[in-house]
Amino acid sequence: MTGHLDPLHEALTRLDEVWSGAREAGDLSRTQLMAVTEALGLLHRRSGAMLAEVAACVAHESRTELGADSLAKEQGFRNAAQLIATTTGATTGDASRLVKVGEATAPRTNLVGDRVPAKYPAAQQALASGTLSAQAFAVILALLERVRCKIGAAQTAEAERLLVDKAAGLSHDDVRRLVTRAEAWLDPDGVAPREQEQRDRQSLSIYERDGRIHLDGDFDAAHGAPIVAAVNGYVSALFAARKDRLAPDSPDADHRSVAALRAEALSTICAHALGCENEAPALAGATVVVRVDLKDLTDGTGYATIDGSDLPLSIAATRQLAASGGVIPCVLGTDREVLDYGRRLRFFTTAQRLALAERDGGCAMCGLPPSMTRAHHIRWWKRDTGPTDLENGILLCESCHHRIHDNDWEIRIEGKGRHSRVWFIPPPHVDPARSPRLGGRARFDLAA
Incomplete structure (x- = not known):
C-alpha cells in the first residue's frame, strides 16, 4: 500500500510547504492563498482517487454471493454503497459512483489469472497523478459506458483519452458541458431518439402557494431555446439600460438579481403576447441561432447546436425549428459572406x-x-x-x-x-x- 500512499504524501507535503508559517488562512497573502488552494485541490483529487480504489475493494468484499460474510453486512449495512456513504458522509448515489470509478480504473485479471490493464487506463493515470478528480471521471465514465457497445472498443479508447485530456483543469460543471457535447459527437445517430424521449418528458407546472404563483418547467432543446433567447434578451436589454442611465452606486440604481429580472422578463413577454397595444418589449436583438454543417443538413445526418445551449439538435428538428420566426439557421461551410472588413467598419456585423x-x-x-x-x-x-x-x-x-x-x-x-x-x-x-x-x-x- 506504500506505493499507493506516495502521491498522497506528496500532496500533503506540498500543502505543508505553502502553508508554512501561517496559523490560519487569514494570515496568508494572495499568492499564498492561491498556492494553498491549488495544493488543497491536488490533495482533494488524489485522496478522491484513493477513496474510489478503496470503495471498489469494499464493494468486492461486500458482493452478494458472500451472503452473511459480506463486509457491509458484517458492519451492519445493507450494501457497500450504504457503508461508504455513512463512513464518508456522502450520498449513496455518490458512493455508488465512486465504486464504479474504482472498478473501471483498477487493474484486472484475465481468466487464467494474469494481470491485465485497467478497463480505462488513461483515466487511471489521470486519477493517480491528480489531474482528474474521481467525480469528474464518474461523469465521463457514464458516457463511455452508454456508447461503448455502439461505437466499439477502439473509438471508446480514443474517446476516453480525449475526454480525460480535455477534462484536466475544468470545473465539474464544465466537465458536464464537455460530456454533453461529446455524446452527440460520438453518437450522432442517437440524437434523434433521445430528442423524442426528451420531448415526451417536457412539462410546465403552474400552481399557487403562500400567496404566490409558482412555475416549474422542463423543456427539450427545441422548445426551450426560444424561451431562453427571449428571457435572456430582455435581461440583456435591462442591463444595457442600467449602464446607460445610472451609475451602479446611485441610490436609484436597479440592484435586482438576474433571477428577479428573468421573472419580470417572462411576465412582460407574456403580457405582450396577450395582445397589449404597447410596443414589443426590448429583447436586445434576441434570436435563436441554430448552427449546422452544410453536409449534415443536406445529407440529413449528424446534428446541430443552438447558441447558448450544450444540447444537440437532430437535423429533422433543425429543419423544423428553422422554419419558425425569430430563428437564424447558420449553415457552415459556405464562402458567400465577407467576414473581414479591415478598417472600413468600426462595429462587427x-x-x-x-x-x-x-x-x-x-x-x-x-x-x-x-x-x-x-x-x-x-x-x-x-x-x-x-x-x-x-x-x-x-x-x-x-x-x-x-x-x-x-x-x-x-x-x-x-x-x-x-x-x-x-x-x-x-x-x-x-x-x-x-x-x-x-x-x-x-x-x-x-x-x-
Missing part, C-alpha cells in the same frame, strides 16, 4: 458575430451564452488601429471584458476560421510563467 459565436461559443472566457456578450476588438479599433476582422475579434461578457483590461490579460488567436483557438495569457502577478489558458468552444469540443 451580424455575420461576423455569428462567426465569432461559432468559434467562441459565447463569452470566450467564462462561457456565458452569445446573447449576453458583445463583440470586442482585441487590438482596439481607435487607439491601436485594430481592424474589424475575425482574427481581431472576440465575444466577451461585460464582466470578463473589464476584468481582462483592468488586470492586463492578453488575448491571442491561433489559426484561422471556425477551428481557430482563443488563448488567454495571464499577467505576471497572476501567473509568473504566464501559461496560456484555452478559451472559447475549443475547451469543450472533441473535434476542435
Whole structure:
C-alpha cells in the first residue's frame, strides 16, 4: 500500500510547504492563498482517487454471493454503497459512483489469472497523478459506458483519452458541458431518439402557494431555446439600460438579481403576447441561432447546436425549428459572406458575430451564452488601429471584458476560421510563467 500512499504524501507535503508559517488562512497573502488552494485541490483529487480504489475493494468484499460474510453486512449495512456513504458522509448515489470509478480504473485479471490493464487506463493515470478528480471521471465514465457497445472498443479508447485530456483543469460543471457535447459527437445517430424521449418528458407546472404563483418547467432543446433567447434578451436589454442611465452606486440604481429580472422578463413577454397595444418589449436583438454543417443538413445526418445551449439538435428538428420566426439557421461551410472588413467598419456585423459565436461559443472566457456578450476588438479599433476582422475579434461578457483590461490579460488567436483557438495569457502577478489558458468552444469540443 506504500506505493499507493506516495502521491498522497506528496500532496500533503506540498500543502505543508505553502502553508508554512501561517496559523490560519487569514494570515496568508494572495499568492499564498492561491498556492494553498491549488495544493488543497491536488490533495482533494488524489485522496478522491484513493477513496474510489478503496470503495471498489469494499464493494468486492461486500458482493452478494458472500451472503452473511459480506463486509457491509458484517458492519451492519445493507450494501457497500450504504457503508461508504455513512463512513464518508456522502450520498449513496455518490458512493455508488465512486465504486464504479474504482472498478473501471483498477487493474484486472484475465481468466487464467494474469494481470491485465485497467478497463480505462488513461483515466487511471489521470486519477493517480491528480489531474482528474474521481467525480469528474464518474461523469465521463457514464458516457463511455452508454456508447461503448455502439461505437466499439477502439473509438471508446480514443474517446476516453480525449475526454480525460480535455477534462484536466475544468470545473465539474464544465466537465458536464464537455460530456454533453461529446455524446452527440460520438453518437450522432442517437440524437434523434433521445430528442423524442426528451420531448415526451417536457412539462410546465403552474400552481399557487403562500400567496404566490409558482412555475416549474422542463423543456427539450427545441422548445426551450426560444424561451431562453427571449428571457435572456430582455435581461440583456435591462442591463444595457442600467449602464446607460445610472451609475451602479446611485441610490436609484436597479440592484435586482438576474433571477428577479428573468421573472419580470417572462411576465412582460407574456403580457405582450396577450395582445397589449404597447410596443414589443426590448429583447436586445434576441434570436435563436441554430448552427449546422452544410453536409449534415443536406445529407440529413449528424446534428446541430443552438447558441447558448450544450444540447444537440437532430437535423429533422433543425429543419423544423428553422422554419419558425425569430430563428437564424447558420449553415457552415459556405464562402458567400465577407467576414473581414479591415478598417472600413468600426462595429462587427451580424455575420461576423455569428462567426465569432461559432468559434467562441459565447463569452470566450467564462462561457456565458452569445446573447449576453458583445463583440470586442482585441487590438482596439481607435487607439491601436485594430481592424474589424475575425482574427481581431472576440465575444466577451461585460464582466470578463473589464476584468481582462483592468488586470492586463492578453488575448491571442491561433489559426484561422471556425477551428481557430482563443488563448488567454495571464499577467505576471497572476501567473509568473504566464501559461496560456484555452478559451472559447475549443475547451469543450472533441473535434476542435
